[in-house]
Amino acid sequence: xxxxxxxxxxxxxxGALFMTLxxxxxxxxxxxAPETILREGLQILPGGHFFETYNEVLFVEGGVMKKVTxxxxxxxxxxxxxxxxxxxxxxxxxxxxxxxxxxxxxxxxLFWIIFMTLLLPxxxxxxxxxxxxxxxxxxxxxxxxxVPLIASATGTFFFRQFFRSVPDELLxxxxxxxxxxxxxxxxxxxxxxxTMIAAIxxxxxxxxxxxxxxxxxxxxxxxxYTLVIGIKQIYQVLNxxxxxxxxxxxxxxxILATLPPVLVVLVFQNWFVKGLxxxxx
Amino acid sequence: xxxxxxxxxxIPYLFVAPQIIIxxxxxxxxxxxxxxxxxxxxxxFGLSSQFVWFRNYSDTIFSGAWxxxxxxxxxxxxxxxxxxxxxxxxxxxxxxxxxxxASTYKxxxxxxxxxxxxxxxxxxNLMFNPLIGDxxxxxxxxxxxxxxxxxxxDASFVVILISVWKQVSVNFxxxxxxxxxxxxxxxxxxxxxxxxxxxRFWTITFPLLAPTTFFLMVIxxxxxxxxxxGIIDTTTQGAPGGATTTLVFKVFQDxxxxxDIGGSSAQSVVLMVMVLALTVIQxxxxxxxxxx
Numbered sequence: 001x002x003x004x005x006x007x008x009x010x011x012x013x014x015g016a017l018f019m020t021l022x023x024x025x026x027x028x029x030x031x032x033a034p035e036t037i038l039r040e041g042l043q044i045l046p047g048g049h050f051f052e053t054y055n056e057v058l059f060v061e062g063g064v065m066k067k068v069t070x071x072x073x074x075x076x077x078x079x080x081x082x083x084x085x086x087x088x089x090x091x092x093x094x095x096x097x098x099x100x101x102x103x104x105x106x107x108x109x110l111f112w113i114i115f116m117t118l119l120l121p122x123x124x125x126x127x128x129x130x131x132x133x134x135x136x137x138x139x140x141x142x143x144x145x146x147v148p149l150i151a152s153a154t155g156t157f158f159f160r161q162f163f164r165s166v167p168d169e170l171l172x173x174x175x176x177x178x179x180x181x182x183x184x185x186x187x188x189x190x191x192x193x194x195t196m197i198a199a200i201x202x203x204x205x206x207x208x209x210x211x212x213x214x215x216x217x218x219x220x221x222x223x224x225y226t227l228v229i230g231i232k233q234i235y236q237v238l239n240x241x242x243x244x245x246x247x248x249x250x251x252x253x254x255i256l257a258t259l260p261p262v263l264v265v266l267v268f269q270n271w272f273v274k275g276l277x278x279x280x281x
Numbered sequence: 282x283x284x285x286x287x288x289x290x291x292i293p294y295l296f297v298a299p300q301i302i303i304x305x306x307x308x309x310x311x312x313x314x315x316x317x318x319x320x321x322x323x324x325x326f327g328l329s330s331q332f333v334w335f336r337n338y339s340d341t342i343f344s345g346a347w348x349x350x351x352x353x354x355x356x357x358x359x360x361x362x363x364x365x366x367x368x369x370x371x372x373x374x375x376x377x378x379x380x381x382x383a384s385t386y387k388x389x390x391x392x393x394x395x396x397x398x399x400x401x402x403x404x405x406n407l408m409f410n411p412l413i414g415d416x417x418x419x420x421x422x423x424x425x426x427x428x429x430x431x432x433x434x435d436a437s438f439v440v441i442l443i444s445v446w447k448q449v450s451v452n453f454x455x456x457x458x459x460x461x462x463x464x465x466x467x468x469x470x471x472x473x474x475x476x477x478x479x480x481r482f483w484t485i486t487f488p489l490l491a492p493t494t495f496f497l498m499v500i501x502x503x504x505x506x507x508x509x510x511g512i513i514d515t516t517t518q519g520a521p522g523g524a525t526t527t528l529v530f531k532v533f534q535d536x537x538x539x540x541d542i543g544g545s546s547a548q549s550v551v552l553m554v555m556v557l558a559l560t561v562i563q564x565x566x567x568x569x570x571x572x573x
Contacts, residue, residue, distance in 0.1 A: 004478075008375045009382075015372040016389035019449065023396070026404050029413075042408065042415045091300045098296035110297055117304055119560055120312050123507045123529045124552040127536045127545060128314035129307060151303035181292055210397035212511040217537065228397050228511075235403055235515045238410075247413055254400050254407075261395035269388065276394075276451075277458045 023258065030054075030251035037247045049248065057252045064249050065233060068222045070256055077209055077226040077260070083146040084208025085201045092155030093193070097185055099156075100163040101171065117152045122214055130217050140224050149214060155200060158278065162196050163189065199275025202268045206261040227257035312553070319546035330543075337547035341535075347548070349523055350531045357441065357527060358505030362498060365445045369452030370490075374482065376453075377460040387457065394450040398508055402515030405443035409516075429517065433524030436517045440525050443516065444509050451504075452497055459493035460486070499563045506555070528552060 025042050032047035056063035057070045064070055098104075099111055122129065129148060138144025166189070174184045190197075215229050225233065234250045265272050319337055321330040341347050376386050393401075408416045409429055420427035420435075429435040463486065471485045487494075510529050513519060519526035519534065526534070528548065536545030 005379070008378050011375050012372065012379065012382075012386045012390075015368070015375075016386060018446070019393050020389055022404055022408065022446070023393075025408070037413050041413045041418070091303070094296045095300040098293035102290075102293035102296075104290075104293045107293070110301060113301060113304060113309070117308050119553060119557050120308050121503075121507050121556060123510065123532065124549040124556065125308070125311040125315050126533065126549070127542060128311035128318070131314070132307065132311055147303060148307035151300055151307060156300065206395050210395075210400075212397060212399050212514075213533070228399055231397075231399050231403050232515060235406065238407075245412070247407065247410075250403065250407060254404050257400045258396050261397075262392055265395040266388065266392060269391075273391070273454055273458065276454060 023255075026251045027255050030248050030255055032248060034246055034248050038245075053248045053252050054256075057249050057256070064246075064253060065222055065225065065230060068225060070227065070230065070253065072223060073225050073227045073230045074256065074260075076224060077228065077257070079142055080145060080211060080215065080226055081205045081209035081261070083142065084149055084211070085204035087146060087150040088155045088204050088208075089197055089200055091150055092153075093159050093190075093197075095156045096159035096163055097189065100160055101181070101184075114153045114156050118154075122149070126213065126217065129214075133218060139218055140221050144218055145215060145224075146208075149208070149211060155204070158200060159193070159196070162193060166192060195271070196275075196278075198268070199271045199278065202264055202272045203275045205264055209261045227253065231257055315546045315549045315553075317546075318542055319550045320543075322543050333543075337543040338551075341544040341547050342551065346523055346526075347528075347531065350526045350528050353437070353525060354506065354527045357437070357444075357509075357525075358502050360441050361444045361448065361505040361509070362501040364441070365448040366452055366494065366497060366501060368445065369449045370456050370494075372449070373453050373456035373460055374486070376457055390453050391450045393447065394454065396447065398444075398447055398511035399515045401443055401447045402512040405439065405446070405512075406516045409439050431521055433521055436521055436525045440509070440513055440516055443512050444505065447512065448501060448504055452501070455493055455497055456490065459490050463489050496563070499559055502559060503556075506552075 025044060028046050029037055029043045030053055031050040032043050033049050036047065037043070058074075059069055059071060061067055061069060065073075095114065099107060133139060133144045133148060136144070138147075170188060170192075171184060174188055179187065209226075210228060211226075212228050212232075215226050216232060219225055219229060230253055234253055238245055238247075238250060320332055320334060322333040322336065372390055376383060376390065379386065408414045411417050411428075411430075417427065417429075425435075426432075427435050429439045467485065467489070468481075471481045475481050475484070506527065507529055509527065510533070513525060513527060513530050517525040519530050529552065532545050532548045532552065535541045535548065539545075
């Protein structure tokens with residue numbers, strides 16, 4: 001190995017450490033006893049309290065929040081992640097199909113309405129959105145949590161782009177065979193988009209799982225917290241002080257909130273990268 | 282548009298209906314409300330409100346707190362954008378060069394994409410915790426009089442560090458895929474002409490990456506504006522004295538904690554205009570890219 005390639009590896013190793021070490025330290029520290037953490041600070045090597053801490057956080061009522069366990073929060077996060085991903089894919093595929101394959105009078109104005117959602121991130125319309133959902137009685141429901149998040153245009157643009165690249169001959173052939181518009185969609189277009197659907201599902205699962213502001217204002221009951229919201233709660237508890245701070249549980253919760261989306265990204269790495277790079281174009 | 286299409290029929294309306302209905306209820310209606318409320322002034326009990334034209338705008342936007350938040354947002358988003366882009370570009374160029382371990386490096390550098398901003402925020406916050414945080418101890422040991430609870434610069438440092446950390450992986454993925462899209466022949470031709478790899482990078486590779494870089498700048502600015510909310514909310518919460526309050530954090534603070542609906546709505550509308558400007562810039566650029 002020559003000198004320049006050694007520098008290259010050194011830079012990459014430093015980069016990799018910078019990205020990984022904090023999370024590793026969080027994990028290692030979460031497996032120590034609270035007294036050890038208070039006495040010695042952060043830990044680089046795992047300790048002996050792994051089962052104790054994670055058991056308490058995951059299964060014991062009052063172990064981490066007032067009442068709700070991390071298992072319940074995990075379930076809520078999963079429902080949010082999966083519901084968001086599936087809902088978004090279904091809705092945006094249908095809309096993109098209409099826009100690409102049909103000639104209809106309102107096509108252009110409707111396209112612009114969809115486009116406008118790009119200009120309205122949740123953060124800038126947060127209070128009125130909250131009021132709408134509250135008036136519909138949807139606070140603390142999965143519907144109220146997921147539906148307002150799924151209508152944004154990113155998915156629709158992505159599928160529009162993809163459908164345009166599908167050869168016209170397919171539709172001509174399908175029509176000669178007497179396929180209805182629904183039949184063409186379900187039997188030809190959907191199977192054709194399989195890889196794209198998988199890629200978008202993965203990205204959107206991560207995006208949904210990581211939602212913060214919306215779940216924060218719209219869940220008031222503890223049993224509806226997602227893991228990411230649990231993070232905020234534990235932040236507040238630590239901030240207020242009081243008895244012996246339970247740092248190991250705070251770290252354990254960050255690890256639990258991180259693990260599922262990270263696993264999805266790592267397992268489906270190639271689809272994920274493809275989906276990310278394609279969908280943002 | 283497709284050459285072959287289905288002719289007029291009610292069917293397409295059925296297909297777009299779900300998305301349009303959700304957009305109207307949860308996007309357009311609340312946005313219209315935000316604009317409408319930005320012109321109203323509610324009394325202290327929220328019982329009656331009065332149309333006050335642009336008073337909410339002038340009251341909030343010319344207030345010291347808003348200007349401070351705007352100033353911080355600009356500095357913050359500039360630093361986060363440039364630092365995370367620079368670091369990601371360096372790592373992507375290096376990861377594109379290596380042969381041994383290339384996929385391991387790639388995985389280790391991109392996986393943090395999946396971590397939620399507030400989770401990164403809490404992790405960082407704990408590492409800087411005066412009781413247990415070794416980073417806090419380290420900063421003081423090397424001679425900084427470090428206290429992010431009291432010092433505005435130190436607090437900004439913590440927020441910026443975590444925000445950059447969280448954003449490097451996305452930028453890395455895009456830069457790497459941009460670099461891999463450059464044909465081998467271009468690199469080989471450049472090698473013949475120029476010996477210095479640094480010069481090759483700045484005269485050949487970097488210009489070819491310009492579309493990616495520009496696109497990522499827009500993405501990063503949006504990230505620094507909006508998504509860092511979760512990081513700030515789990516670290517400094519805008520303290521000390523509003524020194525790390527971004528515009529979005531202020532909208533949330535005034536609207537939910539301060540119950541100043543009119544002022545918060547006016548701030549929202551200003552933010553909408555900013556997003557609009559960013560989108561216009563982005564689309565102009567994309568149009569240009571098509572003509573390449």
